[in-house]
Amino acid sequence: MLDGLIRWARRKSPWILHFNTGGCNGCDIELLDALTPRFDVERLGILQKATPRHADVLVCAGPVTRQARDRLLRIYEQMPEPKWVVAIGSCACSGGVFRGCYNVLGGIDQVIPVDMYVPGCPTKPEAIIDGLVKLLEGI
Protein backbone atom coordinates (compact mmCIF):
# COMPACT_ATOMS: atom_id res chain seq x y z
CA MET A 1 0.00 0.00 0.00
CA LEU A 2 2.87 2.33 0.86
CA ASP A 3 4.41 1.59 -2.51
CA GLY A 4 1.17 2.57 -4.18
CA LEU A 5 1.11 5.83 -2.28
CA ILE A 6 4.69 6.67 -3.22
CA ARG A 7 4.02 5.85 -6.84
CA TRP A 8 0.96 8.07 -6.82
CA ALA A 9 2.96 10.93 -5.34
CA ARG A 10 5.80 10.51 -7.84
CA ARG A 11 3.43 10.66 -10.72
CA LYS A 12 2.21 14.03 -9.56
CA SER A 13 5.43 15.98 -9.31
CA PRO A 14 8.56 14.66 -10.98
CA TRP A 15 11.60 16.78 -10.27
CA ILE A 16 13.95 16.94 -13.15
CA LEU A 17 17.65 17.42 -13.50
CA HIS A 18 18.97 18.68 -16.78
CA PHE A 19 22.40 17.74 -18.06
CA ASN A 20 23.92 18.70 -21.38
CA THR A 21 26.28 15.92 -22.38
CA GLY A 22 27.65 17.65 -25.45
CA GLY A 23 24.69 19.13 -27.26
CA CYS A 24 24.28 22.34 -29.18
CA ASN A 25 22.09 24.18 -26.67
CA GLY A 26 19.00 23.96 -28.87
CA CYS A 27 17.27 21.21 -26.90
CA ASP A 28 18.48 22.62 -23.60
CA ILE A 29 16.79 25.87 -24.34
CA GLU A 30 13.63 24.19 -25.50
CA LEU A 31 13.58 22.34 -22.19
CA LEU A 32 13.86 25.63 -20.33
CA ASP A 33 11.17 27.01 -22.63
CA ALA A 34 8.89 24.29 -21.34
CA LEU A 35 9.41 25.67 -17.84
CA THR A 36 8.73 29.31 -18.71
CA PRO A 37 5.37 31.09 -19.04
CA ARG A 38 4.27 29.95 -22.50
CA PHE A 39 4.24 26.27 -21.56
CA ASP A 40 4.83 26.48 -17.82
CA VAL A 41 5.11 22.89 -16.71
CA GLU A 42 5.99 24.16 -13.25
CA ARG A 43 2.29 24.66 -12.61
CA LEU A 44 1.96 20.88 -12.95
CA GLY A 45 4.59 20.25 -10.30
CA ILE A 46 7.49 19.59 -12.65
CA LEU A 47 10.41 21.44 -11.14
CA GLN A 48 13.96 21.80 -12.31
CA LYS A 49 16.50 20.97 -9.63
CA ALA A 50 20.12 21.96 -9.34
CA THR A 51 21.49 18.79 -7.80
CA PRO A 52 21.16 15.14 -8.83
CA ARG A 53 20.32 14.15 -5.25
CA HIS A 54 16.95 15.89 -5.44
CA ALA A 55 15.95 14.67 -8.87
CA ASP A 56 13.67 11.88 -10.09
CA VAL A 57 14.14 12.29 -13.81
CA LEU A 58 17.42 12.96 -15.57
CA VAL A 59 16.84 14.85 -18.79
CA CYS A 60 19.81 14.64 -21.12
CA ALA A 61 20.41 16.58 -24.28
CA GLY A 62 23.16 16.11 -26.81
CA PRO A 63 25.42 13.25 -27.86
CA VAL A 64 27.78 11.90 -25.21
CA THR A 65 31.30 13.23 -25.62
CA ARG A 66 34.33 11.43 -24.24
CA GLN A 67 34.94 14.15 -21.70
CA ALA A 68 31.30 14.20 -20.48
CA ARG A 69 30.94 10.41 -20.18
CA ASP A 70 32.33 9.97 -16.67
CA ARG A 71 30.40 12.98 -15.41
CA LEU A 72 27.18 11.59 -16.81
CA LEU A 73 27.80 8.29 -15.04
CA ARG A 74 28.60 10.07 -11.79
CA ILE A 75 25.44 12.18 -11.96
CA TYR A 76 23.36 9.10 -12.70
CA GLU A 77 24.86 7.27 -9.74
CA GLN A 78 24.15 10.21 -7.42
CA MET A 79 20.44 10.19 -8.19
CA PRO A 80 18.33 8.29 -5.66
CA GLU A 81 16.27 5.27 -6.78
CA PRO A 82 13.87 5.00 -8.47
CA LYS A 83 15.10 7.15 -11.31
CA TRP A 84 14.28 7.66 -14.93
CA VAL A 85 16.24 8.98 -17.87
CA VAL A 86 14.80 10.95 -20.77
CA ALA A 87 16.91 11.58 -23.87
CA ILE A 88 15.73 14.69 -25.69
CA GLY A 89 16.78 15.48 -29.22
CA SER A 90 18.08 13.40 -32.08
CA CYS A 91 21.65 13.65 -30.78
CA ALA A 92 20.74 12.24 -27.38
CA CYS A 93 18.74 9.45 -29.03
CA SER A 94 21.36 8.29 -31.51
CA GLY A 95 24.21 10.75 -31.87
CA GLY A 96 22.32 12.55 -34.62
CA VAL A 97 24.28 14.80 -36.92
CA PHE A 98 27.41 14.32 -34.81
CA ARG A 99 27.53 10.56 -35.24
CA GLY A 100 31.02 9.64 -36.39
CA CYS A 101 32.78 12.66 -34.89
CA TYR A 102 35.93 11.53 -33.10
CA ASN A 103 34.99 12.86 -29.69
CA VAL A 104 31.39 11.58 -29.74
CA LEU A 105 30.42 8.19 -28.33
CA GLY A 106 26.83 8.24 -29.60
CA GLY A 107 23.48 8.52 -27.87
CA ILE A 108 22.84 8.61 -24.12
CA ASP A 109 21.99 4.88 -24.17
CA GLN A 110 25.65 4.10 -24.90
CA VAL A 111 26.39 5.06 -21.29
CA ILE A 112 23.25 4.77 -19.14
CA PRO A 113 19.85 3.14 -19.67
CA VAL A 114 17.24 5.43 -21.22
CA ASP A 115 13.51 5.19 -20.47
CA MET A 116 12.14 7.65 -22.96
CA TYR A 117 13.40 8.93 -26.28
CA VAL A 118 12.11 12.26 -27.57
CA PRO A 119 13.38 12.91 -31.10
CA GLY A 120 13.55 16.20 -32.96
CA CYS A 121 16.22 18.70 -33.89
CA PRO A 122 15.64 20.44 -31.67
CA THR A 123 12.68 18.92 -29.87
CA LYS A 124 9.78 21.28 -29.44
CA PRO A 125 8.62 22.01 -25.89
CA GLU A 126 5.33 20.29 -26.76
CA ALA A 127 7.23 17.13 -27.62
CA ILE A 128 9.23 17.28 -24.40
CA ILE A 129 6.04 17.66 -22.37
CA ASP A 130 4.46 14.79 -24.29
CA GLY A 131 7.51 12.64 -23.57
CA LEU A 132 7.34 13.41 -19.87
CA VAL A 133 3.61 12.71 -19.74
CA LYS A 134 4.08 9.36 -21.47
CA LEU A 135 6.90 8.55 -19.06
CA LEU A 136 4.67 9.32 -16.08
CA GLU A 137 1.85 7.22 -17.49
CA GLY A 138 4.20 4.27 -17.49
CA ILE A 139 5.23 4.68 -13.85
Added chain:
Amino acid sequence: MPARTLLKKLKEALGEHIGQAWVPRPHRAFFTVKREELHDVVEALVKRFDIRHLSTITGVDTGEEIELLYHFWDRDVCFTVKITLPHHQPRIKTLTDIVPGALFYEREVHDLLGVEFEEHPDLSPLVLPEGWEDGHPLLKDWSPPEEN
Protein backbone atom coordinates in the same frame (compact mmCIF):
# COMPACT_ATOMS: atom_id res chain seq x y z
CA MET B 1 41.67 52.60 -44.17
CA PRO B 2 41.54 50.33 -47.24
CA ALA B 3 43.44 47.06 -47.06
CA ARG B 4 45.91 48.20 -49.75
CA THR B 5 46.87 51.35 -47.87
CA LEU B 6 47.40 49.42 -44.65
CA LEU B 7 49.54 46.85 -46.41
CA LYS B 8 51.60 49.61 -48.02
CA LYS B 9 52.16 51.23 -44.65
CA LEU B 10 53.19 47.95 -43.08
CA LYS B 11 55.54 47.23 -45.97
CA GLU B 12 57.21 50.62 -45.58
CA ALA B 13 57.77 50.05 -41.90
CA LEU B 14 58.60 46.35 -41.88
CA GLY B 15 60.01 46.08 -45.39
CA GLU B 16 62.41 43.18 -45.33
CA HIS B 17 60.28 41.09 -42.94
CA ILE B 18 57.28 40.84 -45.23
CA GLY B 19 57.50 38.17 -47.89
CA GLN B 20 54.65 37.68 -50.32
CA ALA B 21 51.64 39.93 -49.87
CA TRP B 22 48.25 39.96 -51.57
CA VAL B 23 44.83 41.61 -51.24
CA PRO B 24 42.10 39.24 -52.44
CA ARG B 25 39.26 41.70 -51.89
CA PRO B 26 38.47 44.88 -49.98
CA HIS B 27 38.80 44.46 -46.20
CA ARG B 28 41.20 41.53 -46.55
CA ALA B 29 44.98 41.29 -46.78
CA PHE B 30 47.48 38.45 -46.49
CA PHE B 31 51.22 38.40 -46.13
CA THR B 32 53.83 35.83 -45.26
CA VAL B 33 56.71 36.21 -42.86
CA LYS B 34 59.57 33.93 -41.87
CA ARG B 35 58.81 31.93 -38.76
CA GLU B 36 61.85 33.27 -36.88
CA GLU B 37 60.63 36.81 -37.48
CA LEU B 38 56.99 36.36 -36.49
CA HIS B 39 57.50 37.45 -32.92
CA ASP B 40 59.27 40.68 -33.97
CA VAL B 41 56.67 41.46 -36.63
CA VAL B 42 53.76 41.03 -34.22
CA GLU B 43 55.59 43.09 -31.61
CA ALA B 44 55.92 45.87 -34.17
CA LEU B 45 52.22 45.59 -35.06
CA VAL B 46 51.26 45.95 -31.42
CA LYS B 47 53.75 48.61 -30.37
CA ARG B 48 54.10 50.74 -33.50
CA PHE B 49 50.72 50.36 -35.15
CA ASP B 50 48.57 49.69 -32.08
CA ILE B 51 47.01 46.67 -33.80
CA ARG B 52 46.15 44.58 -30.77
CA HIS B 53 43.24 42.46 -31.85
CA LEU B 54 44.26 38.93 -32.76
CA SER B 55 41.04 37.34 -34.01
CA THR B 56 42.38 33.83 -33.95
CA ILE B 57 45.11 31.45 -35.04
CA THR B 58 44.25 28.91 -37.70
CA GLY B 59 46.42 25.85 -38.15
CA VAL B 60 46.32 24.00 -41.44
CA ASP B 61 48.07 20.77 -42.29
CA THR B 62 48.83 21.06 -45.99
CA GLY B 63 50.43 17.65 -46.20
CA GLU B 64 54.02 18.89 -46.61
CA GLU B 65 54.08 21.36 -43.76
CA ILE B 66 51.95 23.07 -41.16
CA GLU B 67 50.68 26.53 -41.91
CA LEU B 68 49.76 28.90 -39.12
CA LEU B 69 47.58 31.87 -39.96
CA TYR B 70 47.36 34.73 -37.51
CA HIS B 71 44.25 36.79 -38.25
CA PHE B 72 44.35 40.37 -37.02
CA TRP B 73 41.58 42.95 -37.04
CA ASP B 74 42.43 46.61 -37.48
CA ARG B 75 39.35 48.81 -37.89
CA ASP B 76 37.93 47.80 -41.27
CA VAL B 77 40.66 45.39 -42.35
CA CYS B 78 41.11 41.76 -41.42
CA PHE B 79 44.66 40.81 -42.33
CA THR B 80 46.41 37.52 -42.00
CA VAL B 81 50.03 36.81 -41.23
CA LYS B 82 51.07 33.46 -42.56
CA ILE B 83 53.97 31.30 -41.45
CA THR B 84 54.89 27.72 -42.19
CA LEU B 85 56.35 25.15 -39.82
CA PRO B 86 57.96 21.81 -40.61
CA HIS B 87 55.78 18.75 -40.21
CA HIS B 88 58.25 17.12 -37.88
CA GLN B 89 58.26 18.68 -34.39
CA PRO B 90 56.67 22.03 -35.23
CA ARG B 91 57.77 24.70 -32.75
CA ILE B 92 57.28 28.44 -32.53
CA LYS B 93 57.77 31.07 -29.85
CA THR B 94 54.56 32.01 -28.06
CA LEU B 95 52.87 35.35 -28.63
CA THR B 96 51.18 35.44 -25.23
CA ASP B 97 53.79 37.85 -23.86
CA ILE B 98 52.74 40.55 -26.35
CA VAL B 99 49.16 39.47 -27.17
CA PRO B 100 47.59 38.01 -23.99
CA GLY B 101 44.48 37.11 -26.00
CA ALA B 102 46.46 34.41 -27.82
CA LEU B 103 46.41 32.20 -24.72
CA PHE B 104 43.54 29.90 -25.73
CA TYR B 105 44.18 29.99 -29.47
CA GLU B 106 47.68 28.63 -29.02
CA ARG B 107 46.41 25.92 -26.69
CA GLU B 108 43.83 24.92 -29.29
CA VAL B 109 46.43 24.69 -32.07
CA HIS B 110 48.61 22.69 -29.70
CA ASP B 111 45.71 20.29 -29.07
CA LEU B 112 44.60 19.79 -32.62
CA LEU B 113 47.87 20.01 -34.57
CA GLY B 114 50.57 19.38 -32.00
CA VAL B 115 52.45 22.65 -32.45
CA GLU B 116 54.70 23.41 -29.48
CA PHE B 117 54.53 27.03 -28.38
CA GLU B 118 57.76 27.77 -26.57
CA GLU B 119 57.39 29.65 -23.29
CA HIS B 120 53.60 29.38 -23.30
CA PRO B 121 52.47 29.50 -19.62
CA ASP B 122 50.09 26.52 -19.79
CA LEU B 123 49.73 24.12 -22.68
CA SER B 124 47.32 21.71 -20.96
CA PRO B 125 44.49 20.32 -23.16
CA LEU B 126 41.86 22.90 -24.00
CA VAL B 127 39.22 20.93 -25.87
CA LEU B 128 40.50 17.36 -25.98
CA PRO B 129 39.40 15.08 -23.14
CA GLU B 130 41.56 14.17 -20.16
CA GLY B 131 43.90 11.32 -20.78
CA TRP B 132 43.72 11.69 -24.55
CA GLU B 133 46.75 9.98 -26.06
CA ASP B 134 45.53 9.48 -29.58
CA GLY B 135 47.41 12.24 -31.33
CA HIS B 136 46.27 15.43 -32.96
CA PRO B 137 42.96 15.13 -34.84
CA LEU B 138 43.54 17.78 -37.47
CA LEU B 139 46.70 16.25 -38.90
CA LYS B 140 46.15 14.80 -42.36
CA ASP B 141 47.45 11.33 -41.51
CA TRP B 142 45.49 11.03 -38.26
CA SER B 143 42.82 8.39 -37.85
CA PRO B 144 40.35 8.13 -34.99
CA PRO B 145 41.14 5.73 -32.13
CA GLU B 146 39.55 2.30 -32.09
CA GLU B 147 36.45 2.04 -29.88
CA ASN B 148 37.11 0.06 -26.71
Added chain:
Amino acid sequence: MAQRLLIPIGPQHPALKEPLGFRFRVEGERVLETHIRMGYVHRGIERACQERTYIQDLYLVERICGICSHIHTTAFCQGVEELLGVEVPRRALYIRTIVCELERIHSHMLWLGVLGRDAGFETLFMYTWRDRETVLDILEEISGNRINHAVNTIGGVRIDFTQAHIESILKRLDYLEEQAHYYLGLVTTESTFVARTHGVGYLSREDGRALCVVGPTTRASGVDRDVRRDDPYAAYEELPFEVVTASEGDALARTVVRVKEVIESVRMVRYALQNSPQGEVRVKVRRRVPPGEVISRVEAPRGELIYYIKSDGTERPARVKMRTPTLANLVAIPHMLKEAHIADGPIVLAAIDLCIACADR
Protein backbone atom coordinates in the same frame (compact mmCIF):
# COMPACT_ATOMS: atom_id res chain seq x y z
CA MET C 1 45.36 34.78 7.58
CA ALA C 2 42.39 33.12 6.00
CA GLN C 3 42.89 29.64 4.66
CA ARG C 4 43.37 29.11 0.95
CA LEU C 5 40.92 26.73 -0.60
CA LEU C 6 40.43 25.17 -3.99
CA ILE C 7 36.76 25.06 -4.95
CA PRO C 8 35.76 22.95 -7.95
CA ILE C 9 32.50 23.90 -9.66
CA GLY C 10 30.88 22.02 -12.51
CA PRO C 11 30.68 20.60 -15.09
CA GLN C 12 27.05 20.11 -14.07
CA HIS C 13 26.09 23.17 -12.09
CA PRO C 14 23.16 25.40 -11.38
CA ALA C 15 24.57 28.59 -12.90
CA LEU C 16 24.90 27.51 -16.50
CA LYS C 17 22.87 25.27 -18.72
CA GLU C 18 25.99 23.92 -20.30
CA PRO C 19 28.86 21.91 -18.88
CA LEU C 20 31.97 23.88 -18.01
CA GLY C 21 34.37 23.13 -15.20
CA PHE C 22 35.92 25.74 -12.92
CA ARG C 23 38.49 25.63 -10.18
CA PHE C 24 38.54 28.68 -7.97
CA ARG C 25 41.46 29.22 -5.65
CA VAL C 26 40.06 31.36 -2.88
CA GLU C 27 41.24 33.04 0.27
CA GLY C 28 38.22 33.54 2.46
CA GLU C 29 35.67 34.93 0.04
CA ARG C 30 38.20 36.40 -2.35
CA VAL C 31 39.01 34.67 -5.61
CA LEU C 32 42.74 34.52 -6.23
CA GLU C 33 42.85 32.43 -9.34
CA THR C 34 40.42 30.82 -11.74
CA HIS C 35 41.12 27.80 -13.85
CA ILE C 36 38.70 26.89 -16.63
CA ARG C 37 38.29 23.38 -17.99
CA MET C 38 36.35 23.18 -21.21
CA GLY C 39 36.01 20.37 -23.71
CA TYR C 40 32.84 18.76 -22.34
CA VAL C 41 30.98 19.73 -25.51
CA HIS C 42 33.90 19.23 -27.90
CA ARG C 43 32.58 17.05 -30.69
CA GLY C 44 35.29 17.53 -33.30
CA ILE C 45 33.26 19.53 -35.79
CA GLU C 46 36.28 20.99 -37.59
CA ARG C 47 37.48 17.50 -38.44
CA ALA C 48 33.97 16.34 -39.35
CA CYS C 49 33.62 19.30 -41.75
CA GLN C 50 36.60 18.03 -43.73
CA GLU C 51 35.05 14.60 -44.01
CA ARG C 52 31.68 15.77 -45.33
CA THR C 53 30.58 17.72 -48.38
CA TYR C 54 29.82 21.42 -48.40
CA ILE C 55 26.08 20.82 -48.33
CA GLN C 56 26.36 18.37 -45.42
CA ASP C 57 28.59 20.82 -43.59
CA LEU C 58 25.86 23.40 -43.81
CA TYR C 59 23.69 21.26 -41.55
CA LEU C 60 26.62 20.49 -39.30
CA VAL C 61 27.68 24.10 -38.71
CA GLU C 62 24.06 25.03 -38.08
CA ARG C 63 24.22 22.66 -35.11
CA ILE C 64 27.38 24.05 -33.56
CA CYS C 65 25.12 26.18 -31.43
CA GLY C 66 21.38 26.13 -30.94
CA ILE C 67 21.16 29.81 -30.02
CA CYS C 68 23.05 31.40 -32.86
CA SER C 69 22.61 28.70 -35.50
CA HIS C 70 21.75 31.08 -38.34
CA ILE C 71 24.86 33.20 -37.92
CA HIS C 72 27.07 30.14 -38.32
CA THR C 73 25.49 29.20 -41.63
CA THR C 74 25.65 32.83 -42.75
CA ALA C 75 29.39 32.89 -42.15
CA PHE C 76 29.89 29.51 -43.79
CA CYS C 77 27.69 30.26 -46.82
CA GLN C 78 29.19 33.63 -47.60
CA GLY C 79 32.66 32.12 -47.37
CA VAL C 80 31.82 29.32 -49.79
CA GLU C 81 30.01 31.76 -52.07
CA GLU C 82 33.12 33.90 -52.20
CA LEU C 83 35.18 30.86 -53.17
CA LEU C 84 32.63 29.96 -55.83
CA GLY C 85 32.52 33.53 -57.06
CA VAL C 86 28.72 33.65 -57.17
CA GLU C 87 26.68 36.75 -56.64
CA VAL C 88 23.85 36.18 -54.19
CA PRO C 89 20.55 37.92 -55.05
CA ARG C 90 19.97 41.07 -53.04
CA ARG C 91 16.65 39.86 -51.70
CA ALA C 92 18.40 36.81 -50.27
CA LEU C 93 20.92 39.07 -48.52
CA TYR C 94 18.06 41.03 -46.97
CA ILE C 95 16.33 37.88 -45.75
CA ARG C 96 19.62 36.68 -44.26
CA THR C 97 20.04 39.97 -42.47
CA ILE C 98 16.50 39.96 -41.13
CA VAL C 99 16.92 36.46 -39.69
CA CYS C 100 20.33 37.42 -38.26
CA GLU C 101 18.78 40.33 -36.40
CA LEU C 102 15.78 38.32 -35.23
CA GLU C 103 18.23 35.80 -33.88
CA ARG C 104 20.14 38.55 -32.10
CA ILE C 105 16.92 39.70 -30.43
CA HIS C 106 16.12 36.15 -29.34
CA SER C 107 19.66 35.54 -28.09
CA HIS C 108 19.89 38.78 -26.12
CA MET C 109 16.48 38.28 -24.53
CA LEU C 110 17.38 34.73 -23.58
CA TRP C 111 20.59 36.02 -22.08
CA LEU C 112 18.87 38.80 -20.14
CA GLY C 113 16.62 36.19 -18.55
CA VAL C 114 19.55 33.96 -17.60
CA LEU C 115 21.39 36.90 -16.08
CA GLY C 116 18.24 37.84 -14.19
CA ARG C 117 17.98 34.35 -12.79
CA ASP C 118 21.63 34.28 -11.74
CA ALA C 119 21.16 37.64 -10.06
CA GLY C 120 18.18 36.29 -8.13
CA PHE C 121 15.68 38.21 -10.24
CA GLU C 122 13.52 35.28 -11.30
CA THR C 123 10.68 37.51 -12.50
CA LEU C 124 12.92 39.03 -15.16
CA PHE C 125 13.74 35.52 -16.36
CA MET C 126 10.08 34.66 -16.77
CA TYR C 127 9.25 38.01 -18.41
CA THR C 128 11.98 37.95 -21.02
CA TRP C 129 11.44 34.31 -21.87
CA ARG C 130 7.75 35.00 -22.34
CA ASP C 131 8.53 37.82 -24.76
CA ARG C 132 11.18 35.79 -26.47
CA GLU C 133 8.45 33.40 -27.58
CA THR C 134 7.21 36.21 -29.82
CA VAL C 135 10.49 36.13 -31.76
CA LEU C 136 10.41 32.34 -31.91
CA ASP C 137 6.86 32.51 -33.28
CA ILE C 138 8.02 34.83 -36.05
CA LEU C 139 10.92 32.54 -36.90
CA GLU C 140 8.70 29.49 -36.86
CA GLU C 141 6.23 31.20 -39.16
CA ILE C 142 8.82 32.09 -41.76
CA SER C 143 11.10 29.07 -41.55
CA GLY C 144 9.07 26.24 -40.05
CA ASN C 145 11.24 25.71 -37.00
CA ARG C 146 11.69 27.61 -33.76
CA ILE C 147 15.42 26.92 -33.54
CA ASN C 148 17.82 25.76 -36.28
CA HIS C 149 15.89 27.54 -38.99
CA ALA C 150 17.84 26.18 -41.99
CA VAL C 151 17.26 29.48 -43.78
CA ASN C 152 20.64 29.71 -45.48
CA THR C 153 21.89 27.65 -48.32
CA ILE C 154 24.94 28.10 -50.52
CA GLY C 155 23.83 30.63 -53.12
CA GLY C 156 20.99 32.27 -51.22
CA VAL C 157 18.20 31.39 -48.83
CA ARG C 158 15.55 28.69 -48.78
CA ILE C 159 12.59 30.79 -47.71
CA ASP C 160 10.79 33.88 -48.90
CA PHE C 161 8.45 36.33 -47.21
CA THR C 162 4.94 37.08 -48.31
CA GLN C 163 3.20 40.39 -47.72
CA ALA C 164 1.10 38.72 -45.02
CA HIS C 165 4.28 37.66 -43.21
CA ILE C 166 5.66 41.17 -43.31
CA GLU C 167 2.51 42.71 -41.87
CA SER C 168 2.23 40.21 -39.06
CA ILE C 169 5.93 40.56 -38.21
CA LEU C 170 5.76 44.35 -38.17
CA LYS C 171 2.90 44.25 -35.72
CA ARG C 172 4.82 42.04 -33.32
CA LEU C 173 7.98 44.10 -33.64
CA ASP C 174 6.17 47.03 -32.06
CA TYR C 175 5.43 44.89 -29.03
CA LEU C 176 9.07 43.75 -28.81
CA GLU C 177 10.36 47.31 -29.01
CA GLU C 178 7.99 48.42 -26.30
CA GLN C 179 9.09 45.55 -24.07
CA ALA C 180 12.77 46.25 -24.72
CA HIS C 181 12.26 49.84 -23.56
CA TYR C 182 10.54 48.50 -20.47
CA TYR C 183 13.50 46.20 -19.71
CA LEU C 184 15.93 49.05 -20.25
CA GLY C 185 14.09 51.04 -17.61
CA LEU C 186 13.90 48.01 -15.37
CA VAL C 187 17.58 47.07 -15.36
CA THR C 188 18.77 50.64 -14.85
CA THR C 189 16.36 51.59 -12.06
CA GLU C 190 15.58 48.40 -10.14
CA SER C 191 17.85 48.99 -7.16
CA THR C 192 18.55 45.35 -6.23
CA PHE C 193 19.52 44.49 -9.79
CA VAL C 194 21.75 47.55 -10.07
CA ALA C 195 23.39 46.77 -6.74
CA ARG C 196 24.03 43.21 -7.90
CA THR C 197 25.62 44.15 -11.22
CA HIS C 198 27.15 47.61 -10.79
CA GLY C 199 30.95 47.41 -10.70
CA VAL C 200 30.90 43.60 -10.94
CA GLY C 201 33.21 41.88 -13.42
CA TYR C 202 35.03 45.05 -14.35
CA LEU C 203 37.09 45.02 -17.53
CA SER C 204 39.00 48.13 -18.51
CA ARG C 205 39.27 49.32 -22.10
CA GLU C 206 42.99 48.52 -22.23
CA ASP C 207 42.51 45.02 -20.86
CA GLY C 208 39.62 44.41 -23.21
CA ARG C 209 41.80 45.31 -26.16
CA ALA C 210 44.83 43.36 -24.94
CA LEU C 211 42.79 40.22 -24.28
CA CYS C 212 41.15 40.50 -27.73
CA VAL C 213 37.65 40.38 -26.27
CA VAL C 214 34.80 40.79 -28.76
CA GLY C 215 31.14 41.72 -29.03
CA PRO C 216 28.94 43.42 -26.43
CA THR C 217 31.46 42.44 -23.74
CA THR C 218 34.09 44.69 -25.25
CA ARG C 219 31.65 47.36 -26.48
CA ALA C 220 30.55 47.80 -22.86
CA SER C 221 34.20 48.59 -22.06
CA GLY C 222 34.26 51.38 -24.58
CA VAL C 223 35.86 49.55 -27.52
CA ASP C 224 33.92 50.65 -30.57
CA ARG C 225 34.12 47.55 -32.72
CA ASP C 226 31.39 45.85 -34.73
CA VAL C 227 31.84 43.66 -37.80
CA ARG C 228 28.46 44.74 -39.18
CA ARG C 229 29.80 48.27 -39.60
CA ASP C 230 33.54 47.70 -40.03
CA ASP C 231 33.40 44.83 -42.50
CA PRO C 232 29.82 44.88 -43.81
CA TYR C 233 28.33 41.62 -45.04
CA ALA C 234 24.86 40.58 -46.25
CA ALA C 235 22.74 43.76 -46.46
CA TYR C 236 24.28 45.67 -43.55
CA GLU C 237 25.86 48.29 -45.78
CA GLU C 238 22.39 49.50 -46.73
CA LEU C 239 20.84 49.50 -43.27
CA PRO C 240 20.96 52.48 -40.95
CA PHE C 241 22.03 51.50 -37.44
CA GLU C 242 24.07 52.64 -34.49
CA VAL C 243 26.78 50.65 -32.77
CA VAL C 244 25.92 50.71 -29.07
CA THR C 245 28.81 51.25 -26.68
CA ALA C 246 29.24 52.09 -23.01
CA SER C 247 32.29 53.02 -20.99
CA GLU C 248 31.70 51.54 -17.54
CA GLY C 249 32.94 48.04 -18.37
CA ASP C 250 30.91 46.20 -15.71
CA ALA C 251 28.06 43.71 -15.79
CA LEU C 252 25.49 46.49 -15.70
CA ALA C 253 27.03 48.20 -18.73
CA ARG C 254 26.96 44.89 -20.62
CA THR C 255 23.30 44.52 -19.79
CA VAL C 256 22.49 48.03 -20.99
CA VAL C 257 24.45 47.54 -24.20
CA ARG C 258 22.62 44.33 -25.00
CA VAL C 259 19.16 45.70 -24.28
CA LYS C 260 19.91 48.73 -26.45
CA GLU C 261 21.09 46.37 -29.18
CA VAL C 262 17.73 44.66 -29.04
CA ILE C 263 16.06 48.01 -29.73
CA GLU C 264 18.52 48.68 -32.56
CA SER C 265 17.87 45.22 -34.03
CA VAL C 266 14.11 45.69 -33.94
CA ARG C 267 14.55 48.90 -35.95
CA MET C 268 16.85 47.18 -38.42
CA VAL C 269 14.42 44.34 -39.00
CA ARG C 270 11.63 46.84 -39.52
CA TYR C 271 13.66 48.86 -42.01
CA ALA C 272 14.83 45.76 -43.87
CA LEU C 273 11.31 44.36 -44.12
CA GLN C 274 9.96 47.59 -45.55
CA ASN C 275 12.86 48.15 -47.94
CA SER C 276 13.79 44.70 -49.17
CA PRO C 277 14.16 44.49 -52.94
CA GLN C 278 12.08 42.11 -55.03
CA GLY C 279 13.50 39.21 -56.99
CA GLU C 280 14.98 35.76 -56.75
CA VAL C 281 16.18 34.39 -53.41
CA ARG C 282 18.77 31.88 -54.56
CA VAL C 283 21.03 30.97 -57.43
CA LYS C 284 22.17 27.51 -58.42
CA VAL C 285 25.76 26.71 -57.56
CA ARG C 286 28.21 23.98 -58.51
CA ARG C 287 28.96 21.21 -56.06
CA ARG C 288 32.70 21.40 -56.62
CA VAL C 289 34.32 24.46 -55.15
CA PRO C 290 37.40 25.91 -56.89
CA PRO C 291 40.62 25.88 -54.89
CA GLY C 292 41.32 28.84 -52.68
CA GLU C 293 41.13 30.15 -49.18
CA VAL C 294 38.77 32.66 -47.68
CA ILE C 295 38.09 34.42 -44.41
CA SER C 296 34.47 35.09 -43.63
CA ARG C 297 33.53 37.30 -40.71
CA VAL C 298 30.18 38.13 -39.17
CA GLU C 299 28.93 39.73 -35.97
CA ALA C 300 27.22 36.98 -33.97
CA PRO C 301 25.04 37.98 -31.02
CA ARG C 302 28.08 37.42 -28.79
CA GLY C 303 30.62 39.14 -31.02
CA GLU C 304 32.94 38.59 -33.93
CA LEU C 305 32.66 35.15 -35.50
CA ILE C 306 35.37 34.24 -37.97
CA TYR C 307 35.49 31.34 -40.41
CA TYR C 308 38.48 30.24 -42.41
CA ILE C 309 37.61 27.95 -45.30
CA LYS C 310 40.14 26.32 -47.57
CA SER C 311 39.17 24.42 -50.67
CA ASP C 312 41.27 22.06 -52.74
CA GLY C 313 38.85 21.89 -55.66
CA THR C 314 36.80 18.92 -54.51
CA GLU C 315 33.32 18.52 -53.05
CA ARG C 316 34.74 18.56 -49.53
CA PRO C 317 36.54 21.46 -47.89
CA ALA C 318 40.22 20.94 -47.08
CA ARG C 319 39.89 22.90 -43.86
CA VAL C 320 37.10 24.70 -42.04
CA LYS C 321 38.06 26.64 -38.96
CA MET C 322 35.67 28.63 -36.88
CA ARG C 323 36.53 30.86 -33.96
CA THR C 324 33.47 31.67 -31.98
CA PRO C 325 33.07 34.79 -29.86
CA THR C 326 32.79 32.83 -26.61
CA LEU C 327 36.28 31.40 -27.01
CA ALA C 328 37.63 34.93 -27.37
CA ASN C 329 35.69 36.12 -24.32
CA LEU C 330 36.53 33.18 -22.04
CA VAL C 331 40.10 34.45 -21.75
CA ALA C 332 38.78 37.47 -19.87
CA ILE C 333 37.03 35.47 -17.13
CA PRO C 334 40.05 34.74 -14.91
CA HIS C 335 40.93 38.40 -15.31
CA MET C 336 37.47 39.66 -14.33
CA LEU C 337 37.24 37.29 -11.38
CA LYS C 338 40.57 38.25 -9.90
CA GLU C 339 40.06 39.68 -6.40
CA ALA C 340 36.30 39.36 -6.88
CA HIS C 341 33.86 38.08 -4.31
CA ILE C 342 33.13 34.42 -4.96
CA ALA C 343 29.39 35.10 -4.83
CA ASP C 344 29.80 37.39 -7.83
CA GLY C 345 31.07 34.45 -9.87
CA PRO C 346 27.73 33.54 -11.47
CA ILE C 347 27.06 37.16 -12.45
CA VAL C 348 30.47 37.58 -14.04
CA LEU C 349 30.05 34.34 -15.98
CA ALA C 350 26.53 35.19 -17.08
CA ALA C 351 27.42 38.76 -18.07
CA ILE C 352 29.77 37.52 -20.78
CA ASP C 353 27.00 35.41 -22.30
CA LEU C 354 28.87 32.15 -22.49
CA CYS C 355 27.98 29.63 -25.13
CA ILE C 356 30.09 26.58 -24.46
CA ALA C 357 28.74 24.64 -27.42
CA CYS C 358 30.21 27.37 -29.61
CA ALA C 359 33.51 27.54 -27.78
CA ASP C 360 34.17 23.80 -27.73
CA ARG C 361 32.76 22.86 -31.14
